[in-house]
Amino acid sequence: MMELRLKPKVSGLSIPLEAEVISPDVIAGKTLREVEELRVYHGNRAERLGEYFEVEGEVAAEPGEQLIVVEGDVSWVKYIGAGMTAGKVVVKGDAGMHLGSKMSGGEIIVEGSVGDWAGAEMTGGLIRIGGDAGDLLGAAYRGSPEGMRGGCIFVEGSAGYETGTGMRRGLIVIGGDAAPFTGAHMNGGVIFILGRAAKRLGAQMKGNGSLIICLGEVEELLPTFVYDTTYTPTFMRIYLKTLSEKLGIKRAEEYIGRPFRRYRGDRAVGGDGEILVVERG
């Protein structure tokens, strides 16, 4: 891959910068000069990317060959990698809102934490977040019937409210704690929670194979989820192995062979989704 480096010239802007141009799809095929001239938006002003970042490195011909490395904290930059279809973006610090929203392919790695709406309505690709995720990770934007429709998000730390709202397909793995309403309106897809799951998990979850797997403690389940059985699902081994091997979550393997309590719901919507909670001990 060809590596393009963006070094922030400023830090901690109070008015965030909107820079959906930080995407292999936009940058590939341009000259460095053209990359500097790309439009970014600071409040109501349209400005040059080059005013905010030093641009160096190499530009690839195709997005799939493009690696973009953002060197530093850019929690003040929104829409990094939004809508990208291929290539790779690495952020060596925090990133702002809407990171990788609506992306359909490629990979984004954030070493720090991300703001709200990361991976919202994404349909493919991989997002890895080293720190914490904000609210509405992989969620549907307001009014949309569907959130994440494919791809994978892995957060090492905790995830905020309404993670995976309206999720239809794909995988979200939360290494730390999950805030309330994780998996709300889920209608397909899988969410793993390794830390503590807050209440209202899977609220208004419909079914369609929706699955929330809790490897940590669960604060409280809604009264509209009903205990079904305790068993050792065979598919779990495959999932846990995948987490370990593909995402590097070695501790997932500890849960192989462990029994899970299965709850079905959400009956409030006549749903038939599943929450699997690992048996303690």
Add this chain to the structure above:
Amino acid sequence: MPVYRSVVCPFCGCLCDDLEITVEDNRIVKVRNGCAISTSKFLHHHENRVENPLIDGKPVALEEAVKEAAEILKSARRPLIYGLSSTECGAIAKAIELAELIGGVVDNTASVCHGPTILALQTLGESKCTLGTVRNRADLIIYWGCNPLEAHIRHLTRYSAMARGLYTSGGRKDRYVVAVDVRETRMKRVADLFLKVNPGGDYELLSALRAVVRGYGLDVDEVSGVPRDVILELAERMKKSRFGAIFFGLGLTQSEGRHMNIEAAIGLVADLNHHTKFVLIPMRGHYNVAGANTVTTWQTGYPYAVDFSRGYPRYNPGEYTAVDLLARGEADAALIIASDPAAHLPYKAARRLAEIPTIVLDPKRSMTSMISRVVIPTAAAGIEAEGTAYRMDGIPIRLKKLMEPPEGVLPDAEVLSLIIEEVMR
């Protein structure tokens, strides 16, 4: 001395329109039919007024204040226009035009009251009706997380529990009334059934009711402090009613769960429509907060939290809402119209208003006006200026002008027009 009849009260979302106001020497001397708050509003409208346009607390000419306001807004990168729920629709329209012109954000106070109701509606829809439909038909009325006795004082008698109508000639005795709240309010005395729900437990209770209405059993003894039997009985009563209505307030929107609480209520009501007729009506607080949402929606497609920084409207509560923009330190200038966010928003957000150049349009002095760079007094809509207001159920009503505003004081819409002209200059 002129007596105005059928006057519309510009205080709360009830917009009662049967007031009789007596005016003597350009002063209101008598109010009939008004509630305590309404009477206070009319009788004291001349007190605590902003007497002069001010810049940094010093009296200036209107032109100067307008010029300063335009200057501030023009040079800002992330200007916020906020308030708008206690003025008439013409002013709201002008505020949106101005926001568009300066590439700013326009938000209204719905974002901190019934914004969650709108978020829920955008996910699920909503079954609702005008208040007269409840008056004429409802035989079951539930007040959930709201207290009309404090906030919508004539609601019970004009529109709901006590009102008599086409199929409810017996008034209160033709109805079963339920109140649900986290504490025992005075509504307990009004209701046939009062349910005390644990704080933050509304979502669970609504979900449980919904599951029961759908025909599921309930495997737990109680939900959020309400015993199973009570839940089963209430669900049955809802299904058996001929026309049911749930009124709800900030007890649902501002507590844990926020829009998800409203989703649970909307879902419950939608499900009940498979058994009978059921509606859900938010108790909108400020008299024209519904109008602020309505006008913003027809002009921009979105009800509040609208960002024009990229030339076209974008919408995202949590990102473009006033509390968030201020608390994150994003807004670099603010124009506040007919609202007092410095007194009501969380401190961190209020603090930001004091840090940035803030402009206030308000008839009266407020916390916000006292920390603002520019203050422009305006005529009180519904007393000194006419215009449209939308009732909590969406009915548009014409506010009346009963008297002249103080010398040189213009309505909000006209001041905003002057600012727009100045910005375009």
Add this chain to the structure above:
Amino acid sequence: MEITVTLITGRTAEQGVGKEIGKTSERYQRGVNYILLNPRDAERIGVEEGAAVEVSTLHGSTRVWCKLSEDIEAGMAFIPLGPWANRLFDPETHGTGIPSVKGVEAKIRRAEGEPPTLEELLKELKG
């Protein structure tokens, strides 16, 4: 002595009446600078009707007058919305635009001094 309660905010008719006279009016200030406590809770922290109490949450603290009533049950407290209450709340809206101002955990104890006046609040707000 300090107790932990669940704090509720809201509007009251009295606050509405005062607000319509004016934000600087005596009646408005009286209508919003208090906390409603159950007498048993008040006893636990050793305050009476009319005493000043300090209310604090994770996000801030404020001082208000204490009003006692059986209308509020022990373990809960009520403050009308306004410039005294707004110092207690988290501005975080979790992607909704609305802060959570009902059902917040708060600690209450007897206050050292009197509650701030509106002028003092203003001064502080201006920084």
Add this chain to the structure above:
Amino acid sequence: MNLIIKGGYVYDPINKVNGEKMDIYIKDGKIVEELPEHKAKVIDASGMVVMPGGVDLHSHIAGSKINLGRLLRPEDHRKDPVPRTRVTRAGVGYSCPSTYIAGYRYAQMGYTTVMEPAMPPLGARHVHEELNDTPIVDKSAYPLFGNNYFVLKYVREGDLEMLKAFIAWLMRATRGYAIKIVNPGGVESWKWGKNVDGLDDTVEGFDVTPRQIITSLARANEELGLPHTIHLHCNNLGVPGNYQTTLETMRAVEDVKPKEGRENTLHIVHCQFNALAGDSWATLRSGAPEIAKYVNSHRHVTLDLGQVIFTDTTTMTGDGPWQFRLYNLTGNKWVNSDVEMEAGAGVVPYTFRKKNPVNAIQWAIGLELALLIYDPWRVYMTTDHPNGGPFTFYPKVIAWLMSRKARTDTMLEIHRAAMRKTTLADIYREYDFYEIAITTRAAPAKVLGLGEKGHLGPGADGDVAIYDINPTEWRPSMYREVEKAFSRAKYTIKGGEIVVVDGEVVSTPLGKTYWVDVEIPEDLEGELMKDLEEGFRNYYTISLSNYPVEDAYLPVQRRVEVVGWR
């Protein structure tokens, strides 16, 4: 400004001009016989089509219902953001466009008159406020009558005089233009969660039938001599087999005598939704041939299409029970809104899919109606915006009407039910430009009774659309060109002012609002007011005196005076 439109191929069916090369003169906003060239701006229209400005008699563009649609659908707006320009405001488009954008986009297609067809009287101010923010086009709104308490009361009492007085009063109170009826009786029953299932069902709580409501209102309408006929959304909309209800409805008013100078007494709206045959969704087929057969042999009926477009749209009607049905069919989000004493509404997002057999049949039915009814003066192109699809797809519908190839190409992409369950594949008829001019402007203007609209004769409003397509060279196989030309008018002229050039809005005057004013005889008015006062006191939640819309809401108005009683 004076204008001369030179050398275009003019289609002006009201004046029987069929593609003749001629010049059009506009002076002070009106069409005139002739103008000296040096006193006017000249627009060269040679090689182009010149028509009167388009007239849409049924499009939900203003008021609480469309605004609920807007409120409900941020995801729809995000697909189509519209930035501000030097002359135009920002907004959103797609299925629920913001008011400004609706005005611009109509003008961009060469439309200059648009009617909002469902105004709940209590929400009349809202409708007018939105119409005032809908620039360029002239407009009006039709108040809802079919489930109004006073209408039901006077129908039950058989008191036609009071019914007429009430109609006259409500038209003035709401500044309305025509009598709109939506699922008569059904919407009232829906307030108890019920519906009516046909013309002779009894309305819950009132001892009247839909048949009585329709015929009484039609009679009253014709006796009053209102400019338009009753504007009816039939019972049983969206129910398989409902074409029979539609036929029965048409028969029900056969003996209503039309007002002088008019042949028709009934306009059936978005007929496609009411032309379903078969007895379930599985056995659904087209009922359009039967309806067309009836319409072809009876002069008293006009209808509009409600053409389906394959896209994601937002359905919204005053027909609450139908919207509840649709919600149950789709599981999509659902808004219901009942209006005390008068009306109701519902909103449900809906996607018409090419591969869905029902949608494919619906698509074909709309076109069948347009093609099987011989007289284009009685069938009008609409999509019932946004129900069948957004109005911005009109050029696509025009292409389907004008080109069998366009229809065939679509038919090949969609579910075969369109071919098997309808007659569309067997229809060879293709509209020409003259017929398009009839169905999109001349005929709707005529049926609305708008004498100054829909034509280019002297005295007409200076509303002109110029499309960059040469009719002498055009062939039906070139349907994409016609679609393109009608999407972006070369020029749109409104009231003598150039508002669109090359498909871009260059000026945004505020159009006028039409309303009908009928004077009520004094004694009758006295009796009516007594009744109204009692009704309002007992059942409404606003005072009678706060009900009528003030003149402030109609900054540019055109009052159409009607002598209702002679």
